[in-house]
Amino acid sequence: MVSWGRWKNRLKGSQRGSAALETCITLPIFLALVFFILEMIKVNNTRTAMESMAAEATFYFIRESNTLMFNEIIDKYKPGHVNSSDIKYYFAIYENLETMCKDPPFGGEDIYWSGDSTTKQTSPSTYLQSDPSSPAFLARTGDLDVADITNPAPPSGLHRKAFVLTFVCNYKFSSDFVAKLFSGGANTTDRSMYLLWGRGCGICL
DSSP states (O other): OOOHHHHHHHHHHHHHHHHHHHHHHHHHHHHHHHHHHHHHHHHHHHHHHHHHHHHHHHHHHHHHSSOTTHHHHHHHHOOTTSOGGGEEEEEEEESSHHHHHHSTTTTOBOOEEOSSSSSSOOSSOEEBOOOTTSOSSBOOOOOOOGGGTOSSSOOTTOTTOEEEEEEEEEEOOSOHHHHHTTGGGOOBTTSOOEEEEEEEEEEOO
């Protein structure tokens, strides 16, 4: 017959084993949740920064029709955890607002990471992943090379034209583990980047 003391010791050992098992199961989940929340804060801060860049740059371009201050605008809003080299911008130019709004995508064109340092779409490019049956963004119809708009004087032909300006960030996650918590760390068609963006539209004065 087992004494009460032995039963008590067995019970304590069982409780310790259960506590250790519960810790092994719940601790990874808890840590993953903490890392996810911290990264989500950084993602939201970056997304807000991109929207702020796009808004201020849009108003600047409406007034000046050049991009001379764009780098300063980027530095003004760029979060500390994002490199300037991970931010690009590009334009789509339309003859007028009526032209832009006449047919789909009504200025809501592809979000992508350009293959070069200009605003002109070139190959290879990485596009934001979208449902083929109901795409969120459609193929680009307008275009403008950055070389045309970096000079102080407004380039000829932009007066009264409508434009869509997009800022894109190639967001880098804190770690490969955290990246897996966000769509596997990629939201582009080739699964190579996680893009965050801001967009503005206006009419050049």
